[in-house]
Amino acid sequence: MQTRYPDVNEEVYRLHYLKQDRAQCRKVVRVVMWAALPLAYVDLAFLSTNREFFALLFLRTALFFYSWWLLKKTASIVDPQDLDRQILRWSASVLLMQFASNASLPRDYFGHYLVDAWICMIYFITIPLSLRILRPAMTGFLIASLGLLTYKQIPVFAYAVSVSTILLASAYTGHAISSYLHRYRRKILSAEMELDRQESTDPVTGVANRREFMRVSENELQRHARLGKPISMLVLDLDHFKQIRESHGQRAGDIVLVEVTKRVKRATRSYDCLARYGTEEFCILLPEASAEIADMVANRTLATIGAMPVAVAGKELKVSAKAGVSTMLDGDTPDSMLMRADEALSRAKLVTQQSSATV
Secondary structure (H helix, E strand, O other), rough: OOOOOOOOOEEEEEEEHHHHHHHHHHHHHHHHHHHHHHHHHHHHHHHOOOHHHHHHHHHHHHHHHHHHHHHHHHHOOOOOHHHHHHHHHHHHHHHHHHHHHHHHHOOOOOHHHHHHHHHOOOOOOHHHHHHHHHHHHEEEEEEHHHHHHHOOOOOOHHHHHHOOOOOHHHHHHHHHHHHHHHHHHHHHHHHHHHHHHHHHHHOOOEEEOOOHHHHHHHHHHHHHHHHHHOEEEEEEOOHHHHHHHHHHHHHHHHHHHHHHHHHHHHOOOOOEEEEOOOEEEEEEEEOOOOHHHHHHHHHHHHHHOOOOEEEEEOEEEEOOOOEEEEOOOOOOOHHHHHHHHHHHHHHHHHHHHHHHHHH
């Protein structure tokens, strides 16, 4: 059974492959730029040193320097739309140059259509832009090339039919191959991103898992230590979660976890990192939060979790939690902060047990 992954949008797709596409475009520009030299010799062989030859030589020289400038320009492009605009203008200039060269050749010469057919195919394949962007320029080139047949001295009508068929078939083949390559690359990216998401996400709650939380915490601790800003960590543990699962089943436990996750998100800040750290344990990284702010967030979170019972299969299950907080000290690591938060959590549980025993 074929696995299907959510398709990435066009913006993410282009940004991901920008570096690769930019390198490919530069390679194509470089090849066309240096091809101007042998093509100028071909012009000389057909036209000798007449005015048409010097006009074409001027155009090829201009295209050579345009290509050279474009290589410099595209070296630092970081916007896919900017790359699209630059390469589209350049490719249209190349097609115009090719048509001008074709139009200057003798009327009884058809050999250039072999080159045109090759261009129609590799145009779509070698330039890694969206087909929607590339189609207009190639459509214009095809119309102009087919229109040039009316200028040619055609010995047999079958020549015109053959040339038209070859040009259209070449363009269609290149378009089809390029379309397949784009779909293939998009599927690969979609699969990679989905696998990365699954690797870093808890499958039940949809929040970060333990591995992702430790990775984010390591980066954030280094950043906050460098900037001299406070950062805190909050550990939550659901009360009597094992009993809920044993009494009401695995499904009920998952429903409770999902609802608690929603409540924690409402109680915390949008830029806090929430993760499911264990079976009934959650961790929250609180960037730029001092001990006082972390305590306020912890109290608000506990109040939100226990504010209302969770409805499961027609029953209302009361849910509560305990929390432990730690704030970064000099030389702290994610593990050391988690250890102190766990110790604070244990003390909170002990106080609750003592209070219950007293009552």
